[in-house]
Amino acid sequence: MPAERTQKGPANNPSGGNQHRSRPLLKEHPELPKWIQEYIDDGVKQADMPQSLLDDHGITIGLRSIERIIKTQDLRTTRHSGLTDTEKAASILEITQEDPLGRWGARKIKEKLSIKTIHIPRSFIADIRGVLDRDASNMRKPGAKKVHTRGLWSAGPNEEWCVDGHEKILQCMGVGVWGIIDKWGRGERNLWALPSVRTPDIPPALFLREIRARGGMPLQTTSDKGSETGVLAAIQTSLRQIYLPDLELETVPAHLSVKSVYNITRERGWRPIWEKELANVKYAYESGKMAAGYHPEDPIHQGVALWLWAKIVQLRLDNIKRENARHHVLSGNIAPIPDSSRSGG
Secondary structure (H helix, E strand, O other), X not given: OOOOOOOOOOOOOOOOOOOOOOOOHHHHOOOHXXXXXXXXXXXXXXXHHHHHHHHHHXXXXXXXXXXXXXXXXXXXXXXXXXXXXXXXXXXXXXXHOOOOOOOOOHHHHHHHHHHOOOOOOHHHHHHHHHHHOHHHHHHOOOOOOOOOOOOOOOOOOOOEEEEEEXXXXXXXXXXXXXXXXEOHHHEEEEEEEEOOOOOOOHHHHHHHHHHHHHOOOOOEEXXXXXXXXXXXXXXXXHHHHHHOOOOOXXXXXXXXXXXXXXXXXXXXXXXXXXXXXXXXXXXHHHHHHHHOOOOOOOHHHHHHHHHXXXXXXXXXXXXXXHHHHOOOOOOOOOOOOOOOOOOOO
């Protein structure tokens, strides 16, 4: 007579189920193709759809199964729109009738068409817009001379760092200032006194020092169009691709190069630095030259003065940064960016 089996521990699979479904997935959830199409229309990435289906509908499904459903159910995507070029152009023409002022860009049009399950590449939309309304299309280009009078907006600390150098503040003593300011709350990340802010190697070196000191990087940087920022832009883009590969550069660019008048956060930050601190430094420098017997043509005097006053300026800049970090969010502030918020993170 066979001996009775005894269970020595808890069963690994008490339910008796395995990875194989008892019924085909589409029979269990006949609306699954509809939900996937809605995700496509809403711009959800295919890689994110398994988690979205689990969160929204309690369905456990793999990415390969989603790809198979998209193909077998003939769901509409940008690559497989099911439209001829003529039909695409007609759809673009129809939707742009809702924009008589011509202010929609290719991305906006693409989003509006996607809601209607019409998926067309942005490049195709831009080409059609250029033919239908060249003036409106040109106004959407980055170089168009149009000042956008709107308030600043930021999602939070360290989303965007605005960088720039300022040579005119203390041009008389041969000292420039290069700074990084956080768009959120206009908090000074760092300020440096330098003999030159236009050397191509200086901005990227200071930028790398700052992200190393803070143990992190911003999602985006903004600078003016100076040639010295090219290396910094390349470094920021490379770091974004390495450490944030899922955040598409087309959606959120790693770096923006703009005219100085559009680098608003950094440009506005220079004024209080000058008026409250560095104007006093310049006054002391100018008034003290004669009393100290300074000879501007003497190279020794020039070298000593540059070394000494650069340290004085840096000391003031360090104090500005510390004082800036002490500011707090004003209570009851409902502006897109708090008037006086600072974050040391």
